[in-house]
Amino acid sequence: MVSSIAFYIARRAINAVVTIVFLIFILFLMIHIVLPNPLSLARIYALSPHASLGVLQGIVKQYGLANPWPVQFASYLTNLLSGNLGMDTQYHIPEIQVIGRYIPITLELVIIGQILGVLVGLYTGGIAASNRNHPIDYGTKAVYLTTWSAPVFVIAFIVQLIFAFWLGLLPSSGVVDPTLPAPAATTGVPVIDSLLAGNLPYFWSLTQHLVLPALTLAIVSFGLVTRISRASMIDALDKDYVKLAYMKGLSKRQVVWGTAFRNSLIPIITLVALIFAFSAGGAVIIEDVFFYHGAGWFTVNAIYNFDYPAILAFTIIIGFSVVIANLVADLLYAAADPRVRLT
């Protein structure tokens, strides 16, 4: 029995690796189809948009852009996997250092916003499903319909307008109060660093600036999670074992949250990666609106500055994270569903 789980994990892990390789291959392919000759390729790696022919030719030599494409792909792949994401064209230092600085900040945002959105969404979906055709169901539908259909930037604007400007409760932009001294960067994650250094004013400022963007992200993913949760709960509540639970004399609350909910979570786990990908996309816009200096904001800036290595690096990192999230979801699924664990 243990070996079947080991096989399962091994299979999913190999799956993940293959998908990542394919992902990189697709990006590579796209770049090379759109920019077929070495000189136009060089433009991407040029450290300024107005590079001269000589500079471009130098780049062609340096990166081996005139080599046959399998060779190029191989070196591209090995570069990526060893952490070499190229040179940033804005700051002229290795890309991985630049984007590496911003990613933990985005992580803080995404993790907190996501957890909040998912927890509330699961609960709301469950309530809606167990009260079908009730005003509660209609009310929930109206709420998640609106939050799902609103563009991320509108939700961000409205949150900002209400809480930061009209009510004045929280700061409207930035990651932290710039006048405060920063703690030593031990882990690179500001929240943890400030706690480790005992720098409470900094921690507090970080938290205050985190609330509104995280709230926006929670609202954004809440809609999707509620839809999924409601549908999954409805499926679970239709099953005979739910009727059986009722026949044992269990109350509605016990049946809905004790029996049906647990079963409804299983298919939802498989969608975790989808939810995560959805939030990651939303984070880009949220960081832009709130001037929250994370990887998303950095990427948006990179668009304006024609910083192609940054954009590619961001895309690859996101893709990588989603695949990992998928793998984690697969493991959770195996843990949650005994039908998978014990064949």
Next chain:
Amino acid sequence: MKTVVEELPVVSIEKLSVSYSTVYGTVRALNQVSLSIAPGDSIAIVGESGCGKSTLGHSIVRLLPPNSSYDSGRVFLEGQDVITLNRSQVSQMRGKLAFMIFQDPLNSLNPVKRVDTQLLEAIRMKNKYDGKPFVEEEAYKEAEAKLSDVRMPDPEKIMTRYPHQLSGGQIQRVVIAMGLLMQPKLLIADEPTSALDVTIQAQVLKLLKELQTTYRMSIIFITHDINLAYAVSDRMVVMYAGEIVESGPTVNLISHALHPYSQALIKSIPKITKREGRLSAIAGSPPNMLYPPTGCRFNPRCPFVMDVCRTKSPVTIDKEGESVRCFLYGGADS
């Protein structure tokens, strides 16, 4: 239709009408259904798909889906008016008085919990409604004992299994064991053997019959298969298009059915020999439950149809412990 019983009937249904509102319109699933079940009775409700037999079973224990409504009539379970109960009373009613077994073993048990957890939960609820304390060790033994009662080999092993590790027949036995642990006055079995192999079917039916006499439960056995009904029940109720068209002792009904539909049903059981090979079928198609025929709902397919059948709905006529709902036996002139 009421039979004369000495004691209070376990179930008493009076002119019950139930409907579902669906996307296609309102389905009138039950129309003025009346039924009475004495303690220790075993009744089979027989009919084709969509005749309302499953709905009838569900309506006794308030398990109908959210889009249904009790349009009229009353349902009494051990003297309690089921329809007017509030939520906690309904839970108590289910815990103490009734239990239901379902058709598809695949979904009958909670897939993420072990058998022992689920059986212990039943005992816990039972004790709660009886006001007794729950002692885990005793309960565990009790659960194992019940598994032996339902003829499960290796009860200790089964206790630690998950439902997907059991066969269909085993799952049904576990569910029956769970039912016995609840000690209901009424057991409703909604096509419990339809998804099982024929040999396992026979075993489960035999088990039900034995348990019924041992525990003095009333059983409602819902099925589309008359042969099973004959094997299990003392009394039979035939339903068509949401109405009870005939009821009576099983032996009588099978040997001389009164209602044209029951007659056709029994005739259609294949009894082919080498010499005569014609299968007899009931002419026409099943009724549209959204817009059922006016008058007697069987009239489009009835070989003995009369003019009055097309306009008026027949009344139920009682004849010495049997009842039939057909103008052939009277009621046409009222």
Next chain:
Amino acid sequence: MDLGDILHYKWRKPIAATTTAPAQSSSTKIEDSGMKVGGIRFYMSYMAKDRAALAGLAIIVAFLGWALIEWVAQEIATLTGHPEYAWALLPSNPIALNFNEKLLPPSLNQFPTLLLGTNYQGQSLLSRVLFAAPHDAIASITIVGGAILIGMFLGTAAGYFGGWLDELIMRLTDAFLSLPALVLAITVSVILGASGTSGFFAVLVALSIVWWPTYARFFRAQALSIRNAAYVESSKLSGSGSLRILVRHIIPNSIDPVVAYATLDLGTVILTYAALAFLGIGIDVNYPEWGADSSLGLSFFPAAWWWAIMPGIVITIVVIAFTLVGDRLQDLIVGRMTY
């Protein structure tokens, strides 16, 4: 199988899936009754029962209808060289500068010009929104349509033929789907921009590339379940070639769930398109865009809050409409909620 199963009506259940139990598909009974299930009239009457979905349908018709009219007007304006035709139907000129009326909040004065307020250049936001509508309609229809076509081709082939083709296409879709739509769209647009293609066309290409994998998955799943159906087997036995089977059996039976999802997707595409416009991708300085206008309002936020928020609210309403209708269709087709 009983009345209860009409509630769980599954559309076109593959025959192989029926069990030994008398699990006939309840579709035979309803079809016997003479009621036509399926078809435009049935969908319409189903829609009508849900007033919210009906309202959504009305909004969609209004949106697409208006987009068509305005698009024609704009084409005429370009072809005849009379730019004023493009805004002849609008409350006011959306691209003329009019600093007398700058930054006016929404009000009922001068109805309907000031309904959404004005921006810094004094242009009525309502006019700008109406003017930009055709782009969003064209974008959603072409992208979803294109995604369906590509997805149908690749997905059905993958599901029907199986083998290495299936593996390859599955890996491809997996890889594509591990990127958020917005992020991939940004990357593709930017790369296209590096090669000189930019603007509206580039965004259409980018979003089509992003969108096809979901439909490929759909069609593949349908092909997988249908290819085992009895009528396909008998078709093969009577000598039909693969192409014939694909065209006559598999594809027509795959369309239904796709249609429902596509309706929802029309709304989702608009959201992503607007997000791209918000970030400045695919826009033309002279042409208003819903998302771009919101972004421009950022510099006057929160004082002139209507500039940033109003175009977004219009987007929300249109997407709500598509989602309502798409959800209703999907509920019917998946059979989850038949009441």
